[in-house]
Amino acid sequence: MTKEKYPAKSHARSVSAHLFRLSSNFFGTTSPLFLLASPRTKYWPFCDQTQPFRQNRNFYYLTGCNLPDCYLTYDVADEKLILYLPEVDNDDVVWSGLPMSLDEAKAAFDVDDVRYAPQLIDELSTIASRIVFTVEDLSVEHELVVSAVNSKNISLKTADPLFLEALEEARLIKDEYELRLMRKASLISDNSHHKVMSTLLFSSNETHIHAEFVYHSLRAGSKNQSYDPICCSGRSCSTLHYVKNDENLKGRQLVLLDAGAEWNNYASDVTRTFPISGVWTTEARQIYDLVLLMQRECCKRVAPGVNWEELHLLAHKILINGFLEIGIFRKEFTSEQILESRISAAFLPHGLGHTLGMDTHDTGGRANYSDPDPLFRYLRIRRSLEAGMVVTVEPGCYFSPFVTDEWKTKECWKIVDESVLDLYWDVGGVRIEDDVLVTVDGYENFTKITKDPEEISKIIIGNEIN
Template sequence: MFSRLSRPISRATASIASVNQLTVYTKSRKSFGLTPSSAMAEGKYPAKKHAQKVVDHISKRSPSPNGVLYLEAKHTKLLEDNDEPEPFRQRRYFYYLTGCNEPDCYFAYDIAAQKSTLFIPPIDSDSVIWSGLPLSPEEALKKYDVDDVKYTNEVNPYLAHVGASYSKAGKQTSVYAIADQVSEQTTFIGFDQKDFQTLKPSIDACRVSKDEFEVGLIRKANEISTEAHHAAFKKAKTASNECEVEAVFLQKCIAQNAKEQSYHGIFASGRAAATLHYVKNDQPIQGKLNMLIDAGAEWECYCSDITRTFPINGVFSPESRAIYDIVLKMQLECIGILKAGIVWDDVHALAHRIAIDGLHTLGILKGDKEEMFKKRVSVAFFPHGLGHHLGMDTHDVGGNPNYEDKDSMFRYLRLRGEVPEGSVVTVEPGIYFCNFIIEPYLEDAELSKYIDKDVLDKYWDVGGARIEDNIYVTKDGHVNLTTTAKEAEEVENMILTA
């Protein structure tokens, strides 16, 4: 989602590069030449590796820290005036250090001993009647990358024991936790300092660069979402309503055990595609030119975020195809220059220059292109940011946005500055024909001279076009994790032959 190449790369080339550089670790332990850690080989999320990574980050600010990292899972909460629980979504900070997607759990990492302990709820006989037996400590130890598993009624005794052990050794101790994410019954007896400021930003910093296991989870989410997008392409031709297309997308995801979506999907037909975060998904489709789908499945708490725009009847109108080709060029060229250390602001600016050039060629824009760039005329058609970090959250942490920026071209960028090695970013340029956004430009005497209204009037029914892929950034380049069809002819053929 959004505020929310020097040469084109073929899908085949991108696919080969993906296989050569990454792998999804499976129970069959195939690694495509990469050497996995023992946890990865066993199919375990590398929680201990993440815990030590966080400790190393804290150590840069506080040399030789002593004590524990302490986190709590999301707790079960009932719906208001109802005896059903709210939909569960695990706290990402807890998951990053545990790989555990169960509610009502606790976690502690003893820094000096490098020992991780997961606390799971004890058996509640009343609950078992309705929900069956929960995971046992033995099963949890086998499933998760932790050193020990205890019950949650042992949290306070455990913490008191660790605190006393540090004191006995004459060491000053800290417990690192997240403010407002500590239960009232939890006590930190025996610790000299309770630090609620360090842990969250430290995990944020560590989450930016993904390891191979994490990239594998994002790739898996992309694979499932690609099947769902392709099914949606085909369904739209005969669907009468946007919700029918959304239903097919969700069915394909759930059928592959991806029961959670990364975000509320956008299924926008016709002019609704010009609404950036369209939420209705319930309007008639018939008689409209195009459909924009921005949707992605979640896989084991990791997100995909894919957008495609396609002709509902299987053939782009001349106006739609012209806009689509500009957006595809924007995306391919921006992806093509990605590598660690490149400044995202510059990539975003490149997208705007390509948009200006394309719209100028069509006659929608007129006049000096450099003047239009400096006066930000292209923001009328491309008002959002080029992309964002992607990980356990769709708009993942670490982007350093500046929403107070007075420059309209950069105000909504969710990612600013250099792109880190190992990060996963979305690249999602778009061109939109939204009356609400464009009309102020038409009414401005200084800006309206750059827009040919007569030509513009031919494009309102195009609505909007956006194309979005998920890109893993390496030291010297990138790997595209998204294989969803996007070449215009391929998309058209997929719909026509459905």
Template sequence: MSTANIDVETILRGKYPAKAHAKRVVEYIRSKIPDATGVLYLEGRSDRLLEDSDEPIPFRQRRAFMYLTGVDVADCFLVYDIASARSTLFIPPVDPDSVIWSGLPLSPEEALAKYDVDAVLPSTELNPTLVRLGAAPNSTVFAIADRVSDAVTFLEFNNKDFTVLGEAIDECRVIKDEYEISLIRKASQISGAAHKAVLEGVREAKNEYELEGIFLGSCARQGAKKQAYPSIVASGRAAATLHYVHNDKELAGKDLLLLDAGAEWNCYAADITRTFPISGRFTEESRAVYEIVLQMQTDCIAMLKEGVSWDEVHVQAHRVAIDGLLSLGVLKGNRNEILAARTSAAFLPHGLGHYLGLDTHDTGGHPNYSDPDPIFRYLRVRLNLPAGSVITVEPGLYFCEFIIRPYLNDPKHSKYIDEKVLDKYWDVGGVRIEDNLLITKDGSINLTDAIKDPDELERIILGS
């Protein structure tokens, strides 16, 4: 299957498969608790106001609630009866004072037609429903700790479990179904068009924030008003800062622009990074670094398939990085010795990628941030990849003095780095290329179509 075979628009005309997700979650719970019965209980996020203001905090639905409902509306609740596989959504009743300002809310009839649930009731019926369901023999309520309102009562339930439901949802979210893949693909399509718009506007821009504005405007024009994460728009040496946040520096006199930006579509994320020359022409140094990073990504993507060790793919990125830096003369010595010394972590300090879905850094990766090995410490996925997972592949090379100087001062590493050659690359800043890959039985499908060929990047920027 290729991206051309994913009929996004047709698939997304259906309902978000919330009940199928609930059944998967119950299967996971029963793998831990074989005789589990009772109900799953989840609360959506409530609307709240900013401190010292009557303006609302920007709404972001709780992802666990979204996964089992598909509902991106505030102040809602879900009860899923395990025995009957019946889901009931509870929505806010009509508040006349609120209607004056905000209009009529979603009606029960509209919600039932829109969402994959069996019944819709006003939230005033929540506690009576829980009392009735809790009276069943040996019934357990499965909920998430610290996500239960004080006004909600579980008194009728014999057992209360606040641990396994969150774990179950986190693990089930790793493998995406067709609908979820289409949501990610839609977000990626919108983001790819926005990345191209930035390429077309970069030569006329004066400041990083102008390019951020182009990206956001393009996404909004395509219907994506929310971003999956705050955009990184880093020019020149700032591109060596992995999560650069300022986006307000002048572009004049700088070589590269690193744009890490992705839209959100119905709560599902795209996460795409492109690096390109502000002038429309790579310098000799920046082109050389760019081609190394592109080779890192190409080789790593070629390894992807069901069951592959993400640790091994990540190590391959380091091997290609070392070979490339050796060819430039930035590194010197034996490739295997450099890898064993972990000197390449000075230039690639982050992990190769992460799961993608309802969150940009999605659940289920089981990272080990206390790993003493510096090349694995920040790797967000430490498992073999299952088919159906979506993962980012985002190798990079960075010339950050704050990171590299300690390596130059350490004899263990300095013997492998040629500082005179390195000095030619500080102004490159950093290069990262990031795509979103769906893992399949025999390989992968790239859900990202943003341009990354260096010649094509130059052509678009120059308008030729």
């Protein structure tokens, strides 16, 4: 049976359709050509060791090819997609083996033809009066290509905003092939998160958690993580993008693990928070239950047409009501007054989530990081949801003096009862994150690893429910 190919040609047609929608009168009588390059093989300075390779996501979207030193062209007029491979280097073959042949590449990829890269130079030299769109500046590493473009009357548009937006909008809506890859990535992440929980009592350092997650992901065939795992504990759980991953767990309440395996360049992004001993302290359980309520209420409202900013506001409203009940916010203030003051941003400084795809923070979110409103400044999605989008739903609650110290200088800090707040510093922070597909009639949650606090405790302690 013929193996299904990554749908590169349909992706190219989608980009083309978005480009013409954005600029219907831009091209006149000519049709554009897309020209993209995969990253060149690079060596570390003063060393013969190559740097880790990560494919250009836009290049992969239009080819399904994960090789370096390649090019693609897509002629919008005849919908012809051509992949150009590097020529065979006999010296390199001695050390690294035979590369993929032209015939093998044509059988593997959804393209019209496969040629060697020098042929691209000749072909570009014959194109006149064409607009050529590319993404990156090719002039530094691809001088021969740029020279060929400049030798004729060819308009090379590098990082053109219209072309970039067309790529982003096309990549935003996932087809079924892409969704299968993302479900697979999520399945691997589920298992790796479970393994971390089930071995937690044997871990004494954040590094052990990091190693456990990566080990089980690698065993499942995921050679790369979607991002560097965030493995924090205790008060460090209040650091949103923690990178140390090397502190001892002794004497701390919680672990926050934000980690996602990658599958064929497609990401998963999952966060779970759990007690190091398997037993929740009163304060940790209060905050966990609050974040879980935020997460569940936001998840179940995901559907086409729903405005993401409204879901983000819902998360803040639930946090505010929870803090009023706990006593961190003084009860003489109404929830409406507290929301208007924006003090909740001192405890939930980030956005509710982001788009997910080949990049962890994927395309099409339309963020506005210059927004003066602290409640929305770091919100990565500023649009209504559409069927085919994959988003993360990841509310959190954090107790970070690096955030609250700034808010203490504001008038609205009077809303906070510091005598109650002092009970929660050791909780550090809680975040719960799932990967969610917007479907035509609602949503599908890719993330299956439990977030029930009682089940989590049983997994850690060893009395797991089958």
